[in-house]
Amino acid sequence: MAAKEKLEAVLNVALRVPSIMLLDVLYRWDVSSFFQQIQRSSLNNNPLFQYKYLALNMHYVGYILSVVLLTLPRQHLVQLYLYFVTALLLYAGHQISRDYVRSELESAYEGPMYLEPLSMNRFTTALIGQLVVCTLCSCVMKTKQIWLFSAHMLPLLARLCLVPLETIVIINKFAMIFTGLEVLYFLGSNLLVPYNLAKSAYRELVQVVEVYGLLALGMSLWNQLVVPVLFMVFWLVLFALQIYSYFSTRDQPASRERLLFLFLTR
Secondary structure, eight states, X not given: OHHHHHHHHHHHHHTTHHHHHHHHHHHHOXXXXXXXXXXXXXXXXXXXXXXXXXXXHHHHHHHHHHHHHHHSOHHHHHHHHHHHHHHHHHHHHHHHHHHHHHHHHHHXXXXXXXXXXXXXXXXXXXXXXXXXXXXXXXXXXXXXXGGGGOGGGHHHHHHHTTOOHXXXXXXXXXXXXXXXXHHHHHHHHTTTHHHHHHHHHHHHHHHHHHHTOHHHHHHHHHHHHTHHHHHHHHHHHHHHHHHHHHHHTOSSOOOHHHHHHHHHHO
């Protein structure tokens, strides 16, 4: 039981560190200077950078989202990370399919795979990777409907059925569009979840303030977020990144004096 509580405490801290790092990045990012550099570069004609005020508003939206992620209950935060891992796995699955289709186009072999060892090896490797991705997605999302995560296997199935390579390229694009539609459907069906979470959290905060006052609310958030440990881990991560950046940008080995100077100035 104690080991489980320690693991939950570690997860509670580790899952919130990226939110603080995102807040730090947003705080250090000078948006006005960024757009001045864009205006002097060739990206000025890019439609993405034409709406400066929209980008400025998105900068503040980033602050709000980071604070929301920082204060989310642990169970909701874990679920959000699981969704993110699933999205990365789906991207990896489509990347495997795209690489497989590209390699098949380069070989230009459209016959049976068992007659060509290299083609069979490519198919076997891609199939194993795809099965691993589908299995991991099913385990992460805790569902037995593995077909929901298997759209990226369509190009392999088409190749097994001796479909022409030009058609396989179209099937691969269709698989990507189908997965995108699945993701949009999931996001649309859970569109009101953040609003409901914020509404319930606001109701609980009001109740706590009315009964115990602001001091009790502050102490509750302090204990829930484990603020001292959280900031200690955040500063240790920043320090480790500074050390890595220092050694990766210098070809010469650092002397003892230079290393001591680094530790005293970071």
